[in-house]
Structure formats: structure tokens, C-alpha cells
Amino acid sequence: MEKDGRKKRGICLELFMTFGKIGLFTFGGGYAMIPLIQREAGENKRWISEGELLDVVAIAESTPGPIAINAATFVGGKVAGVGGAACATLGMVLPSFLIILGVSYLLQAFRSVRAVRYAFWGIRAGVLALILKALWTLFRQCKKRWFEIAVMVLAFAAVALGRVSAIPVILACGLLGVAHSRTGREKR
Amino acid sequence: MIYLELFWTFFRIGLFTFGGGYAMLPLIQSEVLAHGWMSLEDIVNFVAVSESTPGPFAVNIATYVGRITAGVGGAACATLGVVLPSFAVILIVAKFYGKFRNSRAVEGAMSGLRPAVVGLIAAALLSIGREVFAVPPGASWAQAGVSAGIFIAIAVLAFQKKHPVLLIGLSAVAGVAAGYALGL
Numbered sequence: 001m002e003k004d005g006r007k008k009r010g011i012c013l014e015l016f017m018t019f020g021k022i023g024l025f026t027f028g029g030g031y032a033m034i035p036l037i038q039r040e041a042g043e044n045k046r047w048i049s050e051g052e053l054l055d056v057v058a059i060a061e062s063t064p065g066p067i068a069i070n071a072a073t074f075v076g077g078k079v080a081g082v083g084g085a086a087c088a089t090l091g092m093v094l095p096s097f098l099i100i101l102g103v104s105y106l107l108q109a110f111r112s113v114r115a116v117r118y119a120f121w122g123i124r125a126g127v128l129a130l131i132l133k134a135l136w137t138l139f140r141q142c143k144k145r146w147f148e149i150a151v152m153v154l155a156f157a158a159v160a161l162g163r164v165s166a167i168p169v170i171l172a173c174g175l176l177g178v179a180h181s182r183t184g185r186e187k188r
Numbered sequence: 189m190i191y192l193e194l195f196w197t198f199f200r201i202g203l204f205t206f207g208g209g210y211a212m213l214p215l216i217q218s219e220v221l222a223h224g225w226m227s228l229e230d231i232v233n234f235v236a237v238s239e240s241t242p243g244p245f246a247v248n249i250a251t252y253v254g255r256i257t258a259g260v261g262g263a264a265c266a267t268l269g270v271v272l273p274s275f276a277v278i279l280i281v282a283k284f285y286g287k288f289r290n291s292r293a294v295e296g297a298m299s300g301l302r303p304a305v306v307g308l309i310a311a312a313l314l315s316i317g318r319e320v321f322a323v324p325p326g327a328s329w330a331q332a333g334v335s336a337g338i339f340i341a342i343a344v345l346a347f348q349k350k351h352p353v354l355l356i357g358l359s360a361v362a363g364v365a366a367g368y369a370l371g372l
Contacts, residue, residue, distance in 0.1 A: 024242050027353060030209045059285055062298045064203050065274025066244035073278040082279060089275055096243025097267055100251040101260065103237060108256070115364050118372070122363015123236045124229065124320050125335040126355055129342035130239070131316065134210035135309045136347075141302075148303040155307030160314050165218035170204045170304055177300020178293055 011080045012087040018045060019072045019091035026068065033068050037075070047079050068092055147180055190258045191265045197223065198250045198269035206301045209245050214308035216249055217315070225257050228319050239352045246270050327372075334366040 018040050026033040034057060041047045048056070053071075060070035069089060076088025110116045142148055151173050158164040197219050205212045213235070220226050226234070231249075238248040247267055254266030281288045288294060320339070323332050341362075342355050 027240070027242055030244070055285060055289070058289060059278070059281055061207070062288075062294050063274065063277045063281060064205055065271070065277070066205075066209070066246045068244045069246070069271055069274040070278050073275050074282055077279055077282050085275065085279055089271060093243075093247050093267060093271055096241065096247045097251050097263065099241050099243070100248050101255055101263060103241060104252050104255045104263075107233075107237070114367075118364045118367025119360035120233045120236075120363065121335075121367060121372075122338055122359040122361070123356055124232045124316075125338035125363075126342040126359025127232050127235045128313070128316055128320050129339050129346050129359075130235070130352055130355065131210060131213070131309065131313050132343055133346040135306065135313055138207070138211075138302075138306050138309065142306055143299075143302075148299070151300055151303040152307040152310070155304040156310045157307075159214065159218075159308055159311035165222065166214040166308055167200060167204050167218070169308065170206075170215075170301065173300040173304030174297040175300070177298065178296040181292060181296030181299060 008080060008083065012083055014045070015076050015079060015084055015088040016091035019076070019088045020095055022072075023068070023092040024095040030067055033071070037071050041075050048075050052078075151176060191261060193223070194254050194258060194262050194266040195269040198254075198266040199272060201250075202246065202270040203273040205246065206298075207305055210309060211305045212246055212249070214305075214312045217312055220249075220253055225253050228316065232316055232319065236356045240356055328370070330370055331372065334362075334370070338362050338366075 022033065022036050022040055026036055034053070037048075038050070038053055042050060042053060056071050056074045057067065059074070060067040063070060069092060072088040072092040073085045077085035080087070111120075139152075142152075155169050155173055158169050159166065201212065201215045201219055205215055213231075216231060217228065220231065221228060234249060234252055235245075237252075238245045241248060247270065250266040250270040251263045254261075254263035258265070320335055321332050323329060338359050342359055345355055345358070346352075
């Protein structure tokens, strides 16, 4: 029992360190993280096979939250249960957490500096372009039958014109999707 | 009870974000603005900060909002809140993911959620665009002109798949140069 406990602690530390490394070296998050997880958790540690990683990506797409957290929880859970999942997820989160804590003090200290104000003024226009690019990518990936187009327009109008907040819109659209897939099946 | 408020708000954001990254923006906008924790301008600034630092946007923004509203403890509460839904859902789903992946209900829900996210980001783009191109009273139109120039140039580069960090750097340089040139 004693030995078992020590072994489990060792694995937890290893999960924490590995996902800490992944969290520290991934900029932007999301899909940029997949190759790194593949190399560290797959090829180096052999915690997860390539097929399983593809499964995780597929699952992450239809579960809430960032793909990085989903993947860390999945791998940690597979290797060492709930405790392992917690260690891996904590490892993934901690680098960003600490870095942003530091950055938050810097931002507050320098935000009134003239050059910084100008820089962020320019950056806001740049970010708008990045959002446009993200929108285009998601639009292209989405199926565009009448149902999807209708949901897009509805969600847009509800928020942009109706001032509805995002969560009720997301809930309603998810339910619409379920209802629509049911009626579609009956017709078939 | 600011800790609880931060936890609960970011828990909801984490629970209802599908796709991560920019898909989170509409939720951040409606939830964080409603609480008055950040201005729209600050949210847009922070998108750039998050793109240029490691880690997922969700964790970054939760940590930041928590920190500026209630210190390090607030940061911990908000981050825990945003992570917990994914953590719990994956632990449950991992047990029977074959069934989950082939589930008609999940597939159906996703067929509604994917286009919804597109519509929501379009709405976010519109409101952020209004903010970026707004001409404050007494300011010259040249300001909006510079913003439009940066927006178009960066959009062209973004569609050529240039790295976001590079693009943010370029817009910062352009902003500083134009700012001093116009003497804002």
C-alpha cells in the first residue's frame, strides 16, 4: 500500500510536469497544442496512442471548454484516474495563470504610458482583423444548409439587434439542433 | 462574495463555450461587460495579450479578470470556475466515449451549436468594430482612418496565414507611429 501510494504520487508529478511544459510552450492554445501533446504525452511518455489523441480532439470539439484542458484531463484520467486528471490539468493551467498574474501588474503599471496607449490603439484594429479571420475559418468549416444558415442569422440577430446575452442563445441553438435532427430522422 | 460571483460567472462561461479561443469572446463580452469588470476596449486589448502569452484564452482571461477585480484569490476562483466544467465533463465522457461520439443527441446539439458560434462571433465582430472605429467627440477623422488602414493591412496578412503574434506586433508599431505622427 505504502509503495503504491508513492508510485501514484510519482505519476501525478510526472503528469503535472509534462503538461506544465506543454502549457508553457503553447501560444494561442487550441489546435496549436495538439502536435506538442502528441510528442510529449504520446511519443515520449506513451500515455496515449495516436488514435486516442484523435478521439480526444473529436470529443473536445463537442464538449465545453478549451481543447487544452480537455486533452490534459483526458490523458491524466486515463493514466491515473481523477487524481491524475487533476494533476495534468493543474499543470496545464499553472504556467498561464502565473504568467497572466505577472502581466496583469505590468499592464496596470504601463497602461497610462503614452506609447503603450498608442500601441494598444493600433492593436485593437489588428485584433479586429484576427477576429474576422477566425470568423471566416469557422464559417468555412460549418455546413451551410438552410438550417445552419438560419441558426447563424438567428444567433447574430438575437445578440446584435435583440441584445440577448450569449448563454441563452447558445442553449436555444443547441436545443434547436437536437429538435431539428429528430424531425429530420423521422422524415427519413 | 466577489469570489463566488467570479467563480460562478466563469463556470457558466466555461460550460457554454464550444470550440474554445475566439468562440469564447461573445460569452466574455456579455458576461464580463454585464458585471462591469472590464470595458470592451480592455477586452479587445486582452485578446492581443492572450495571443502573445502561452496557454488557452479561457485560462488567461479568467486569471486576468479575477486578478483585477479581486486580487490573486479572485484569479484563482475565476480560473477554477472556467476549468471545472471541461474537467468534469471529460471525466464523465471518457468513461463511455464510444457511445458519446455516436450519440444522435450530441450530434444534433452540435449541428445547432456550430452555426450559433459563427453568428455570435459575427455579432461580436460588429460591436468591437463599432468600438474600434468610433471617433470620440473632438477627435479627428484621421484616427478612424488609421484604424481602418491597420485593420485592412492586418486582415490581408491574416488571410495569408501569418502568425498572430507577428500581426499584433505590427499593429502595435503602426499604432505607436501613427499616434506620434498625429499627436493624439
